[in-house]
Amino acid sequence: MTPADLSLTVLHAVRRAVDDGALRVDVPPTVKVERARPGGVGEYASNVALTLSRSAGRTALDIAGILEERLRDTPGLQAVDVTGPGFLNFTLRPDAGGELVRAVREAGDAYGSGTALAGVTVRFADLTESRALLVTETVVRLLRSQGADAGFAQGADVGFAQGADVGFAQGADAGFAQEAPANAPAQHEPAREETGQPARDATPQRIHVHPGPYEPRFLGVDAARWALLRAAPQDRPLDGPPLLVQHERNPLFRVRYAHSRVRRLLHNAAQLGFGPAYETPVHAPELLGVLGDHPVVLLTAARHRAPDRVARHLEATADALLAFQHTVLPLGDEKPSAAHRSRLALAEAAGTVLAGGLSVLGISAPERI
Incomplete structure (x- = not known):
């Protein structure tokens, strides 16, 4: 991780703290990072x-603590320490990228669960509005x-799992045992009693949502769900027809296409006689950064009842993967090397997260688009 990478990483932490509501400040355009003094x-x-x-309107120590919490598990960082009146000090990890890729490969689709x-x-209260x-x-x-x-x-x-026109992409109650959603104010989370046992909130909760129709008959399940989940719950749903256009301006297409590209890269690599194996460091700070952010994004989305954050x-x-994918396979007469195997492993991890x-x-x- 270079100083420029580290500066961008700290800036992302500030932005996440603002998005989470932990800080109320204007996000600076850049963050200055310097070599630690002797x-x-x-x-x-x-x-x-x-x-x-x-x-x-808070002490530097308070702010440093908020940022340290969001930086401590960052790929590439071995330690984050708060010193003096509120300085953040960073110790780099020799092979953070490899650790991240291995973590994703071991967890599979469950990466980010916790x-x-x-x-x-x-x-939550029983609902009828789509x-x-x-x-x-x-x-x-x-x-x-x-x-x-x-x-x-x-x-x-109840609801989508049982409705005639509705249902999860994988069928009836798929995923409910393992997965959990996001987007609600912090006060909706029951506090623990002094005994250490979790308190139960007797009042069913409601998420304030701008109403919108669920239209899988006209849009298909994927576009119909994206149209309602990509916009923040309190905002108007997205217009459905543009989500059916296979173009890079369509974010749903871009995300699903990026996943299909990973599958194609793995297939083409196998035909060239090599597979994914993270053996040497890969310089891809943007891609490594978003993969490392995935667990935090899922947790934040759950706490704030905000599926749009996941989208x-x-x-x-997807954007980071598509910018990186051109480096994965050998070009021309180039022979597959440890660098190619490592890049393929990183791309595979991105596909898993997607x-x-x-x-x-x-x-x-989809496997192919």
């Missing part, structure tokens, strides 16, 4: 927390993917 901690340091302190919300119980039901069911899957006990007030997963993250992942994210939204990840 006798200091780590290899690099940043005073970003001090520069944001006045506009945020237990951060274990002990939290959430019940978009409210779709958003809420997706949020339930996001919450469950993070360990929460989430469902509907009557204890049954936006999939767009960023497939897993689409699954959370109930959208298919």
